[in-house]
Amino acid sequence: MKYYPGQKHYLVAVDCIIFGFDGEHLKLLLIKRGFEPKKDEWSVMGGFVQPSESLDQAAARILHQLTGLSNVYLEQLQTLGDPDRDPIERTFSVVYFALIDIDKYEKQISSDYNASWVSFNNSPNLIFDHTYMVTLARKSLRYKASLHPILFELLPEKFTMRQLQNLYEDVYDTSFDKRNFSRKVLSTGLLIKQREKDKLSSKRGSFYFKLNKKEYATNFYAFIKLIPKPDDLI
Amino acid sequence: MKYYPGQKHYLVAVDCIIFGFDGEHLKLLLIKRGFEPKKDEWSVMGGFVQPSESLDQAAARILHQLTGLSNVYLEQLQTLGDPDRDPIERTFSVVYFALIDIDKYEKQISSDYNASWVSFNNSPNLIFDHTYMVTLARKSLRYKASLHPILFELLPEKFTMRQLQNLYEDVYDTSFDKRNFSRKVLSTGLLIKQREKDKLSSKRGSFYFKLNKKEYATNFYAFIKLIPKPDDLI
């Protein structure tokens, strides 16, 4: 037996929702499409799965193409496959989301793709069902981050408590009491306080923290409740 | 433009992990495969996605074929697509899991498929990566059920507190204090106590409860923490 007879074959693509954080706001890396259909319209970065690669490999390849980054936090989200979601021909899209340190990506490559970082308030219209993908990714990010410390993936190696709090506040569109927030975060044992201070954001300066990578690796899948009221997340 | 040139096309299948609960233990509905390859070996129920149907529709169709049930809790889990996962030809599999009331399924149909309910301790070897799918589904069930009241989908219309507790204990492979468990469950407002008692399991009899469907529909996506220590779930 060489193949399954009588079955239709389809295209399979991978699309990546790429999140970044600029110290103030959560951002999305979008590209201006360079090919038909919908050339010059905004979309998320994607590509077809090649015969020799797995889905995870395809996602990593696509992410690398746009950002130059490897070994990035990448998680499969969902697969979309409505018969008419792509007007040219039926294409299944396996959606991934990626969390990257916005300072690390290759600006050169991303400008070749006409990519830019946009925030959620003023993001452009996207082709096909890409807006839905983004909504899905945002919900999933909230969900996952309410239980696991994944948001650290968005931060640079050294960051201040204020930046971390900004990140959580922006992801959840809320605000936290800084005393309670800092106490809760520190109680996880995930942070190591540095001697060095960030002097950019205030005269007094604020201490940098680094992620305790060992603790992070060990406790990644343990629930860590940083969000007080995780209702209505999905 | 009629199609995307130069891209390989693939098969896309949907596989359903079907959970049931017999009052004591969580079970899985498996079938003995009726076609090659791997004829007569155990697998989960699946099928290829047809040109006109969406993924959700394909999953519902496949579930209906085996159980006769419609309007069942069905959730997309993940998509597997390693190049060699199917020895015949490259096939992507979108994995769903279903939660059904074990009393409602059509025994006739399921016996046509050589299906049987197995518990996790003595489940047979499965073809391809189906064992992995089941593991994935079990983890996902724990994860989801730690936050949302989905396990009610597995129970008949009327059930006792003991049955509910058995279900949670079996899903999480642990045991709960019955006083704390019952208090916590009742505090959700999801249950309506019936006048009628179940007299099968004890001389005194125990009250039946029904799900408060209105409350359930409204609060489905609110977090409801029934599990005290949801660590190490994934």
Added chain:
DNA sequence: TCAAAAGTGTTTATTCTACACCCATGG
């Protein structure tokens, strides 16, 4: 010297946990 952000502690309310006895009934 003052504006701006950093840093820190305590009290109260809520939630969680551990734990043991009486009840109702069919055989």
Added chain:
DNA sequence: CCATGGGTGTAGAATAAACACTTTTGA
């Protein structure tokens, strides 16, 4: 009348929430 499973309450511990003042320093 007794064995079996059903049903219930409380006290102590842990966790979460609310809340405000002092420090530092560059301009």
